[in-house]
Amino acid sequence: MVAAQDPESFFATAPPLRDADAIAAKLQAFIASNSRSSAGGGNGRPIVCVTSGGTTVPLEQRCVRYIDNFSSGHRGAASTEYFLKAGYAVIFLHRRGSCQPYCRFLPDDSFLKFLDVNEESKVQVAESHETVVKKAIGDYCKAMEGGSLLKLPFTTIFEYLQLLRMVATSVSSVGLRGMFYLAAAVSDFYVPWESMAKHKIQSAGGPLEMRLSQVPKMLSVLRNQWAPLAFCISFKLETDSDILVQKADMAMKKYKMNIVVANLLATYREEVIIVTNGEKNTIRRCNSDEDLEEKIIKLLAHKHSKYIYGSLVGATRVETAL
C-alpha cells in the first residue's frame, strides 16, 4: 500500500498509454509552432494546459464498473474559450464526452431540436439558435485553423496522469510562459492495476468490500520536477463551506501553487475565491448570462504576466549583481 502512493510505482504499474508516440509528436509540433516569435509577442504565445472533466477509476481490468467524479467539464471548456481570446495557445486535456469549447450552448438532451428542414429541403439551424451557432462555428474554426488549440482526451486516472506528465515535461521547455490550469476533478483514490479484478465482479457473493489506495499527489511532482518554472493554478472543490478556504490554503502551501481557485459544489457557477499568497479575492458573476470564467481568466492572465515580468526582472537583477 505504501508503494502505491509513490509516483514512480504508480506509473510503473499503470496500463501503458495508447498512441503515446503519436501524442508526443503532436505536442512537440504544437509547442514549437506556438513558440515562434511571430505567434505572440517577442517569444511566442503563452501556453496553458487546461485540464477538464472528471477521471474514472476502473474497478475491473476489462472495465464494466468504475468510480467517477462529478464534473460536466463546463468550467474547463468555458475557460479554454477565454484563454484563446486572451491570446494563449491552449492544450485542452479533457475527459472524453465532457463539455467542449464553443459547444456549451447545445441543448442537453437532443441537438435535433435546433435543426430544421427549410423550403428547399435543406437542413438548417433554427432561427432562434442561428446567431449563437454561427459565432461558435466561427470561433472554433479560427482556433483550429490558427493552430492555437490542441485537444487531448482521457477517461481513466491512468490516462490522465500519464498525459499530464507528458504535457508538463513538454511545456517545461517554454519555461515561465507555461501555465497549468488544473480544473479537472481528479480521483483521490484508485485500485492499483495489478490488484484489480480481471473480470466483472460477480454479485452473488453478498456485499462488496473494496479497499482503495490513495492516488499519489502529482501536484508536487508537476511543480518540482515536470515543469518547475510554469505558473500553476489548482482548484479546490468542496461541499462544506466550513473547510473550503482552509483546504485551499493548505494546498497553496503543500504543493507550492501560484494560485488556488476555491469553490463550493452548490455555487461553483456563481462564485469562486481566488487564493494567492496572502490574498483572497472573491469573484462573483453579476447575472446568469455572464460567464464567471471571463473574469477568472482576465485576472489569471494578468497575474501570469506579472509573474513572468517579476521573474525576468529578478533574473536580470541577479545577472547584473553577478
Next chain:
Amino acid sequence: MVAAQDPESFFATAPPLRDADAIAAKLQAFIASNSRSSAGGGNGRPIVCVTSGGTTVPLEQRCVRYIDNFSSGHRGAASTEYFLKAGYAVIFLHRRGSCQPYCRFLPDDSFLKFLDVNEESKVQVAESHETVVKKAIGDYCKAMEGGSLLKLPFTTIFEYLQLLRMVATSVSSVGLRGMFYLAAAVSDFYVPWESMAKHKIQSAGGPLEMRLSQVPKMLSVLRNQWAPLAFCISFKLETDSDILVQKADMAMKKYKMNIVVANLLATYREEVIIVTNGEKNTIRRCNSDEDLEEKIIKLLAHKHSKYIYGSLVGATRVETAL
C-alpha cells in the same frame, strides 16, 4: 444489511423522486393515447419500456463521487428506433446524457464538424452529412408528433428503480400488450442513503474502505407484482465467455424472464445470443453498416405476438372448457 436487500426498504429509504406526480400524469396520458383502438390493431399499439444506459451509485449525499456502470446507451437508442418502426409505442427510460434515438450518427467529440456557414451566411449541415441528418430529423419529428415516444431520464440507481416501478405498474394496465426490454446496465451494489457520507469524502485519512450492499433483485418484483402479464426481456453482459450462457440460463429460471439476451463486452455490437426456454439463437450482423438491433427487434416483436396470441388462445380454451 439484510434489510437493504428487501425491495420495500430500498424504496422506503431512497431519496424521493423529483416531479413524481408530473411524470405519473405524463405516463398515464401516454399509455391512454396509445391504447385507443385507432392507435394500433384492434386494441391499440403494443407498448415497450426500453431501459438504456448505466445507473450511478452515489458515494456521498451531496454527490461528488459515484460508481458508474459502463454503457453508452447505444443499444437502447438503436432498439428504440426499431421498436418505433415495428409499430410499438416506446417509453425510453434512459440515463441522462446517454445516446439518444436518431442521434447515433453524431460525431463523438464535436457536432461543429458537420455544420457549415453557406454563401448567404446561413448555418447549414455539411453536404456530407445532409442525407443522414435529414432522415433523422424526419423520423424523430414523426415519433414525437405521433405521440409514440416518451423519454424519461434518470441518473442514479434510486431514480432508475423508482421510475421503473412507476412505469411497470402503469404498463401493467395493458396486460399482454406490454413489453419490458431491460437493456440498462443496472448497478448490483449500492450505498444505502442513510449510511452515506453527507459531504465529500476527505482523502487525508489514508486508503478508503467501502462496504457496498447488494441492490435487491427487482426483476422478480417486476415479474411477480408490478406487471405480471408483460413480456419481459432482460440482458446479461459478461466479460468472461465461459460463464455467459450459464448465467443467462440462471437468470431465465430465477426471474422467470420470457427471453434473456446474452452478450460479451468485447463483441456486443457484433453478436448476441437470444436465450428462450429451451432454445438458443445466435444473431450476428453481417457487416458494420448494419444494426444488430434491427434483427433483434424483428425477432422479439415476432415472439411477443406469439406470446399474446398463445395466451389469448390459452384463455379461450380455458373459457370454452369451463
